[in-house]
Amino acid sequence: MTKRTIGERVYRQLLRLYPRDFSDDYADEMTRLYRDRVRGEGPVSVWLALLTDVVRTAPREQISTLGQDVRHAWRTWRRTPVLALAAILTLALGVGANTAVFSVVHGVLLRPLPYPDADRLVEVFEDNTRAGGGPFFRVSLLNYLTWVERAESFEALAAFNGRDFTLTEHGDPERLTGSAVTASLFKVLGLAPIAGRALTPEDEAPGAAPVAVLAESLWSRTFGRDPAVIGRTVPLNGVRHQIVGIVPSAFREIGRTQIGSSGAGQVFVPLPRDTAQSRGNHTLRVVGRLRQQVSLDQARDEMRRLAAQLEEEFPATNRNWSVWIERPQYSMFDPRVRMSLLVLLGAVSVVLLIACANVANLVLARATGRQRELAVRAALGARPARIARQLLTENVALALVSGACGVTVASLSMEVLRTLVPATIPRVNEIRLDGTVLFFGLFITTACGVFFGIAPAMRGARGTLLPALMQNGKGTIGPAHQRWRYGLVVAQTGLATMLVVLAALLLQSLVRLQEVPLGFEPSGVLTARVSPPSVKYPDAAARLQFQRTLLGSLDMLPSIRAVGLMTSAPFAPGVRRGVTVHDAAMTGGSPEAGASALEQIVSPGLFRALGLPLLAGREFGVQDQPGSPLVAIVSQSLARTLWTDGEGVGRVLQFDGRSHEVVGVVGDIRGTDGTARGGSVDRHPSPVLYVPSAQVSQGTISLVIRTDATLQAILPAIRTAVREIEPTLPIPELRPLGEWIAESTEQARLTTTLAGAFAGAALFLTMVGIYGVISYGVGQRTQEIGVRIALGAHRASVLGLVLRGGMTWAGAGIVLGLLGAWSVSRAISSLLFDVSATDPFTFAVIASVLGGVGVLACTVPAVRATRIDPVIALRGD
């Protein structure tokens, strides 16, 4: 053959773009053709034509080869429909569950917030860690104003505060949620109004005409998207507010709380600049937009320095208060929500891995059975690479079919999923199957196909199939092959063990969570938020009168056993104010040694309505009047923090600059910690300071009713009573307190249920997997076992032989799984309540459960082995 020119060599390189067997077959021919044409037509025109030819036909040939492979895959899978169906179902479940869980993780945790340059948004908190209060406190107005003046890290800062509104425009008064916000909020979030204008600093000035901005959702629902609504005045809480603009409904959630006290914010009014209040009055949420080039850490440093300055300038209120800044994606979640989601994602991917191991076993068994077929193809001239490609295509095609089924199941389950995920988790409505989620599904599907397709493909590529022709038709398994299969048994038993241990820990935790004493008696208690219109009840005296009339008339209803008012009921949403209290006699007048507590303004009768035990002293009563000496009741833990003997009655407390005599001590209750939405069962009770509603005025209050009747039975009577007192008041949305408590453990329940379901699936798949491998092994050893029985082996010893073989591998998996669980379980300890992450009892029980499952899976093939008839087994060949 003549020596190749440079052009020919380049052309041969290009021919590699065609499928391997095509270029193997025709590269020489095509090179000759190239040579002939260059002679005839000259290199330039030939090269132009050749390049377009390669670009046009190489992909076509690739696709055509793929098409052949897929058609072949379809034909071969159709020959073993049961096996194909089993593999598809197993994988489809795995992929579907993974896609569904990932869609939740993506929608809730990963997708950016719906604001421009959302990565520069931060939430700013006052940090009370040094005094034991944690880093996520609300901000006082005066501190916020000082920050706005001095902080340089931010393009803008904004403050807001949840607020309830009553709209009395159309017939029945309508209750709306919303916020009082600074005008800067619109700039911080980077959102322009869709109609009218946003709030401006002029709107915040004292004496400015009352204005309001509405959310798009309210505009659509109540005003039918009428543009003429801009400029109109509507009565909100009895005051006529001019509507100046409409903002998109996306303008809703940010950070640790939603803008608007609960659920979607619908009305936004300017935040009053009430600078007469104390600097220690922590009531505001603050968000900021970082300047470009300013990192989160730089902003944290600056704000900590600023907080240190303020500590020196205002020791009475700012001692031990620092500042903490967090990205909203982080701060908007209880860290445990993030942890739960990641744990679930981990759990569900373990299920997929186990499913893959099972399918890999099926495919390996099938490949062994097909050795003859493949060997015949190889003998007829198919190259090893071609066979490998064919086998890989077969398995990836199977995986893709399963993946499509799985993703379809996941997309159908989206609606269910959204209702299943507790509403207490932010951004639930953003859970959907978008491009990223689909890509994830496709990715894991392909990865699965490659995972279980690679081993048979490699065997095909090595060309080790030829010896199969010399064997009997059954195909035999080499030791390497068998090791693979037992390795899969070890891996899946280990993974299942880990998952079951984890689920068992979560389950115990949930059980303990539901048994924890709350400190009060929630059954038979109904609560509702009530806000009397501020126009009709402008001052403390009027509001007190309203509260007394309401309590008086409700108390008269026969089915109500007790009724009271408080700032916010435990576990229910509401604003909770943190205060610093101290006993001047103990601290020598210095507030530094004081304690942090949550303030609850309560009416007489509240403790009875809530079932909160009085431990010492007396409840508030008629003697506590606006003009009489100021009194307070402390919770037991607050008494213990303030006084070493824990005795509070008769002592004098200082807070808000005034002295209060402690007249009683009540028990601690859970569910009052300072989070935006109720509290959580697993947090220790916060110290609480109770003051009488006769002496401290408040607008919106929680009504607490103890009754023997059901909600439906009692509602008409309450409605009539409220109508008689104040016709413009919306009917309180009564809800059993138990529902709020259930909601607070809903997330733990969901995590546990799902983790339990995944663990169950893992256990089942593992059992099937062990069964498959062991019974396949028995099938392969039929002759050997037949010989043993013929030579006089007892059935029991045959049984033992198979069981021992299987359980050696399963046992190794269990041990590895326990070690794995031991090392990862500590990472989830934040999700566990009152259970040690390495609880030896749990580990021991789960080890024996898994052992039992292993024995069960081995027993069927072992019993079958004992029934082997030596005559038939030996005649088999």
Next chain:
Amino acid sequence: MPLQGNPDDLLPLPVATFHILVAVADQDRHGYAIMQDVAARTNGELKLSPGTLYGSIRRMLDEGLIAELSERQRPHEDDERRRYYRITTFGKAVAQAEAARLATLLRQAKAVGLAPGRA
């Protein structure tokens, strides 16, 4: 084994396939000869590119329309050991069926005056 069923199942044939069948109908040819023959018969209007030519040849071998000659069957004067292709009986049947199909089509076109000549 190549599939050999009903010739009509493969109709209509791709243009390149039909031309290649015509080129090898009267004598065995190698790739370059096929290319030249097609170009000559179409006055240079259809120049099969190497990718199209060998892609078609591969499919036609699979379908049993043509067969590759063994070394002994190749013409002795070819010192470059090129691969030669010969039309099979099945290939002939398919080419005839395609020609008949085209003829019918042409007749119909003539009948409505879309092509010169009389139907």
